[in-house]
Amino acid sequence: MTAGKDMREDRKKGAEQGMREDGQKGMEQGMGEDRKRGREKDMQEVHRDMEKDMQEKVQEYNEYVKAVTPKHSLWKNMLQAFLVGGLICVLGQAVMNFALSRGLAQEEAGTWTSISLVLFSVVLTGLNLYPKLAKFGGAGTLVPITGFANSVAAPAIEFQKEGQVFGIGCKIFTIAGPVILYGTFASWALGLVLWVWQQVM
């Protein structure tokens, strides 16, 4: 890895190239059109080569950085996500079973489960406990509905200081916004596919 040195040398080379170009301009005026065009083509190629070199340096440095940067252990992360995500789902199942045992219909019980988990997540967010849970559980806390609730509650708390309209109002969906937009769009698109399928079959 010699990005530093090479980059400096490249820059120097670039400057020299520029100087040479200036000197050549006078000569070129006396040249035939064809030769001039040919030379411009050469210059373009040189520039292209320089850009390519630069890209290679950037790529080389990035690869080096990647090699020296420590990473979380994927297996440990997956295990923790499985544990925490699983526990959240067990909690949801418990709420569901309780609701069903109280005689609620399947759909109503499902709604109550979602609402309970959202409340659970929002309360933990308010108490600043959800970030600690997420640090351990990773995607296990992100994927269930609790992660979604956290991503809405956290900006609401943070931006409350900037007012009800420009603070909470404008910024409450800064994290969840993309999920809402593209989630809605994806369900619409799939609905369209289903409808077309049904018409054809």
Add this chain to the structure above:
Amino acid sequence: MSEFLERSHTAGTSGAASQAVGRQSIGFTRPPAILGGASVVGSKEGDGPLGHLFDRVNEDPLCGKSTWEQAESEMQRQALALALGKLSLEPGDVRYLFAGDLLGQIIATSFGARDMEIPLFGLYGACSTIGEALQLGAMAVGGGYAGRVACVASSHLGSAEKQFRFPMGYGNQRPLSATWTVTGAGAFILGEGEGYVRITGITTGKIVDYGVKDSMNMGACMAPAAADTIAGNLEDFGREPEDYDRIITGDLGAVGKEILLKLLRERGYDIGRQHTDCGLEIYDRKRQDVHSGGSGCGCAAATLSAYSLDQIAEGHWRRVLFVPTGALLSTVSFNEGESVPGIAHGVVLEG
């Protein structure tokens, strides 16, 4: 200092009485002094290895205010007031204030300096800001434009996270290369004559961009800039790393440190023995869960004030190169796919 004046190859200067040295440095003929400094930090920094050295530890992250931004301004005000108080000075005794922070339109500075009524130069150099402030302050004093100036920089975990990353309550996993923004501020009073530490030279950094786009790996973004400034300093002054007892970078963290040492080795400089990083000094990485280390304007500023200056003043270190580092990212440039350019400013401190 006269040896530097004889060096004729200074870039873009008229020569003769110039204090410019080499391509990007200044060697002061009458070195300005750091008359005094003060540091203010939050509770996590107070709990760290340097905790007992800071002048003030605010246990309340809001510093008695109602927003993160106000809290950061309050820390700037506290740091400057403490620094002035140590020297029994009034704000009116200071001719210029060079100050900056990480927030958009440097609002922590605008509101922190509001009641001081000191003519202000507001600066932005990301986490390298205190280096930029000390350089300009030293130039103002060294050039005879001011008898006394103040230099201040701050950062706050809450305001920085809110602006650059996610709201505090949002749960996510930070990569191991990520750094922890220091809640803290440092203030320095510079002046003519005898102080406890002198600024004998400066090396102003240029923007160096090796095309890293990962804003959660700022050490890798800034290390090339730090290497460039350190090499520039050594070349301009004709020194070797051994001429410095310490070379102290701002907030490269563990990842950035490794890269810096390697980049400088490739340029023929081994600074392994001298190098320390404020981001690695201010926290106990094993105990305090800060991943790669500390970062932010307050990291270098508070560490220099609380720890490094005293080491120089007490004679443990004779000559030090202080190089705060900045990652010049914005959420806009990041979202638009740009890389994260780095900058680093060198300040030569001598006892």
